[in-house]
Amino acid sequence: MASIMRPSLLRQTPASTRSLLLRQNVGVSQAVNFHASARKQILPPLPQSIEGTMNDPAPLPKPSPVHGSYHWTFERAVCVGLVPLSIAPFAAGSLNPVMDAVLCSLLVVHSHIGFDASITDYFRPQRVPKTHALLKWLLRGFTLTTAVGLYEFETNDVGITEALRRIWTA
Template sequence: MASLMRQSCLSALRTPLATRNVAGISQVVAFHASTRKLILPPEPQTIQGTMNDPAPIPTPHPSHGSYHWTFERLVCVGLIPLTVAPFAAGTLNPVMDAVLCSLLVLHSHVGFQASIIDYFPTRRVPKTASFMNWLLRGFTLTTAVGLYEFETNDVGVTEAIKRIWKA
């Protein structure tokens, strides 16, 4: 009974990916590796040097590595008191709002930049990576200008959140 049920359920899924096993029951391939569905182009199939050559060491740069990681962590940790303080203390300080908005924009930019670096590597898709980085810069600038306008010409971020919370 179970094999008949399995056979009838799987026969309903007959797709180009379906195959038959030894017993003649149709099965669907779960993970199909096809060149038609490549998201990124294949990497170049060349080897630089010989197998006895050491791996090249990149030149150190102060904005990468531990400095970059430390900067990201300082921005993240700085957001915690700036997010809690306006609501706990009950003060509306425009300087605190400006610093909060600046760190939020910076934190978002760094996070999206890390995603672009991970998902669009420059060595594989250089034009797409460049386009995505410029798109990120444009959105970051637009967000920063929008928050500046909201802070100077309207009630500000913390007051807006308070009003929404009490509504």
């Protein structure tokens, strides 16, 4: 009976008493403790600036087919090209170094495009320019390191498809 009465108790009390009851967690879930307030924020806000007035339209990027339809078409071509290249070495049973090289190249390009899009989406240069630039350079370094590592694996070892075949049959 007491649990049924608590919500009605909160509705009938004045605001000052209600805030006291909320602080004591009477009839309120524990999620109230995790809410951020002006006094106690979990993370400090990022630097923010407003350019223009609220009636100004959002700035549009300059139209460019390289950053528009060509970019989208290239991304989809890489994704579609990975499907048969991932299945062909195991279905056909042939190990071809050229096919391995193309598969590794497309994997590196596909990964780079995906991580680049994530950095662009979550760390916008207008909001955090230094973090954006640092992450872009880190991505370039990791992409180059991955490409060199896969090249070494292809030329000095068994190659990616043969390695996967050995792991699968182990």
